[in-house]
Amino acid sequence: MIVTLIIACEVGFWVLLAAGLAARYLLKLRRTSVAVLLCEPLLEVVLLIVTAVDLRDGAKPSWEHGLAALYIGFTVAYGHYTVRWLDGHAAHRLAGAPKPPGPPKYGMPRAKHEGRLWLRSLLAAAVACGLLQSAVLYVGSGTPAAGPLRLWQLVALRTVGIHGVIALTYLLWPKKAPAGSAQGSRADD
DSSP states (O other), rough: OOOHHHHHHHHHHHHHHHHHHHHHHHHHHHOHHHHHHHHHHHHHHHHHHHHHHHHHHHHHOOOOHHHHHHHHHHHHHHHHHHHHHHHHHHHHHHHHOOOOOOOOOSHHHHHHHHHHHHHHHHHHHHHHHHHHHHHHHHOTTTSGGGHHHHHHHHHHHHHHHHHHHHHHHHHSSSOOTTOGGGGTTTTOO
């Protein structure tokens, strides 16, 4: 049941996002668009409540509960970023706004960009680990039932560690702009 709800939340996220952007740029209903987009966090609240109720009703903690925590952490950290990114592209395609700039490709600006993305991943892992620790305390930290939840904490930490190493490579070995390119002069900013 939890996996089905996670899938429904993900589908709901994209449906609400498409509806909100369509209301904003196709129907010119800005307030309606904001109201629709503000409904997106409610999906995660529903997932959190259903997961907590599932555990309260005696469900054995499993990978589904861990996946729900990771999903909630990811949407907390990356949800607004994704909405803002897609809003910029929708404004460009549907309302004639200038094309949004892409991420920097070279040098220190790229390293800073990757560092900011890593901080989002760190936030996602912190939220997920916090939710998982709450679940561990709820089911009893000394019980075998807490095992699957603790494994998901390790998954979250491992993921943020791998992402951190990748982000660090952009700092240690920055990609250099091709000679004579317009970005070559900005790569050292």
